[in-house]
Amino acid sequence: MDKTLHIVGGGMAGSDAAWQAANAGVPVVLHEMRPKVGTFAHQTGDLAEMVCSNSFRSDDDEQNAVGLLHWEMRTAGSLIMAMADRHRLPAGGALAVDRQAFARDVTAALRDHPNITIEHGEITDLPDDGQWIFATGPLTSPALGAAIARATGTDRLAFFDAIAPIVHADSIDMTRAWRQSRYDKGDTEEERTAYINCPMDRDQHEAFIDALLAAEKTEFHEGEDAPYFDGCLPIEVMAERGRETLRHGPMKPVGLTNPHNPDVKAYAVVQLRRDNALGTLYNMVGFQTKMKYGAQTSVFRMIPGLEEARFARLGGIHRNTFLNSPSLLDTGMRLRSRPHIRFAGQVTGVEGYVESAAMGLLAGRLAAAEINSRPLPPPPSDSAMGALIHHITGGAEAKTFQPMNVNFGLFRPVDGLKGGRRGRRDRYKAYTDRAKAAWQEWLALETQGNLAVT
Structure with a gap:
């Protein structure tokens, strides 16, 4: 059985998915159409190129949901977060990065990994076999977008991004x-x-x-x-x-x-x-x-x-295009009609660099665990990543599904916890304390080794 994982798209999601799977011992082929096939928004052929903003938003992991997501990704050995920290720029309480240096070092880390092969060229159809993650992002090519629409039997949803x-x-x-x-x-x-x-x-x-x-x-x-x-x-x-x-x-x-x-x-x-x-x-x-x-x-x-x-x-x-994920994906981010195919990143209906990278991180870990015959359950919904997965794969109404940033509104209420704290700061701290414990318990289920950046 071929244990190679193919990942289509070298943006935030595809890059972290490749890193996670490769560090779990899985051979990865990362397919990126740039620079052979360009987009209007990208300027280089580097992986993880930031095209809209250079900010990963708040880095407060006790009072902000995206800061909590930063924390979860760091504890899981996220390449994206490691490189963001390496190339951090002053931005008050936000995490902003030098986008050129960031993309350059993400590209170098993936290119130098012994388990990763990078192939430049466009994938225009969904394969019938193998293990695949599609992380093509909001600028999915027209040919691949049409193939996805044919496979899912539904029109793609779309919105305009600036x-x-x-x-x-x-x-x-x-x-x-x-x-x-x-x-x-x-x-x-x-x-x-x-x-x-x-x-x-x-x-x-x-x-x-x-x-x-x-x-x-x-x-x-x-x-x-x-x-x-x-x-x-x-x-x-x-x-x-x-x-x-x-x-x-x-x-x-x-x-x-x-x-x-x-x-x-x-x-x-x-x-x-x-x-x-x-x-x-x-x-x-x-x-x-x-x-x-x-x-x-x-x-x-x-x-x-x-x-x-x-x-x-x-x-x-x-x-900007995305799937109607609540109707198409299971809780493992697999296409229900073709479970050998996973989707990750912004194309699943999460919004933002951090959320996209987080979904790539998850897809990479879940795919690697399955390939290594150690399948994992989805992360608990009390964690930030689990809350996002729950939202896009069933928590949201399919008829009105729209892209979503991570936010505490996606979390199970904390009323009644620890003496019934209800003030906003106490409530947010309760969310983050509970999320961190849940996330660490989920990470402990794995036995796939150290995923930290070296």
């Missing part, structure tokens, strides 16, 4: 902008000054919203009527929902004091987060956009401090 612009740091006017993390969050001065802030008064904000609403936008082709994912809305869509929406979202002015004018509170603030270790590039936080390129440069240069901004990359929008 990318934020990146600005050259030396083009930002620091006589108008300043460095500060919201609420001065961070343990070091570097972390407390991790963001560049561009303030607006009321008149500037109103003029910006007017220009944003009037700007020429990307037009979708006929039939492209899929919804947006609420966690990554283009700023124009947010503005269309109300002129104050952005002030309560990515442009909120709270927790910030402008040292150039400390007695005047900004009406709105645009934040930029460092995008590389050199500090030469900054990402416009939450500024995903569907404006056409010419409109972007003129509208964004209305922001105080960005009047002479030079853009290393402008924003964009693309179609």
Whole structure:
């Protein structure tokens, strides 16, 4: 019996799946179509290339669900988390990374692993035998997407996802902008000054919203009527929902004091987060956009401090596809109609780099355990990974299924635990304490050796 595991897609999910299975002694062939077949969003042929943001969001493993997911992945020897930690950038309480160095070292680690072979080329159909994980992500190729639709007997669901612009740091006017993390969050001065802030008064904000609403936008082709994912809305869509929406979202002015004018509170603030270790590039936080390129440069240069901004990359929008997982996948992430095939990552209906990598980690471990004749149950639903798996494979309603970030709303209530603690901080701590215990118990079921990064 051939014990090779084939993994299609070398993004976050595919990379961690390959690492986990290979460290369990399973020979892995990782199929990545880039650079032979490119996408509009990717710029390199590196594995685990980050195309939307460079942030893994909050790293707080006691009060935040995604921080808890970070913790679970680290304890399971996640390659993605190890490389994120290696290339961490100051970002207050968030985990942001130097995306180029991160992808370069993920690629090197996988390329150098004795149990992993990387093959570049497009897979256009679902195989009839063998053990496979499909982790092709939101930019699944049209040919493979059509094959998946044929195999599942259902139309793919889809939504539109957007990318934020990146600005050259030396083009930002620091006589108008300043460095500060919201609420001065961070343990070091570097972390407390991790963001560049561009303030607006009321008149500037109103003029910006007017220009944003009037700007020429990307037009979708006929039939492209899929919804947006609420966690990554283009700023124009947010503005269309109300002129104050952005002030309560990515442009909120709270927790910030402008040292150039400390007695005047900004009406709105645009934040930029460092995008590389050199500090030469900054990402416009939450500024995903569907404006056409010419409109972007003129509208964004209305922001105080960005009047002479030079853009290393402008924003964009693309179609994002995912499975109706509650109706198609079992709790082991296998396609019910073809159980030799697993799916992992964003294509399963989780949203975010961390969630995608986590589902890849799980798929790799579950597949390796099955190949090694030591099958594992799915992780307990009290863990962060278990909560996500439960949601996408049956906890969510199939008729209304939409992509989901990890959040405490996916967890079993903690009312009545440890004296009935009900305050939010106590409740979140109870969630994370319970999740960590459950996750460690599940990891103890395995006997496949040390999965830590060396």
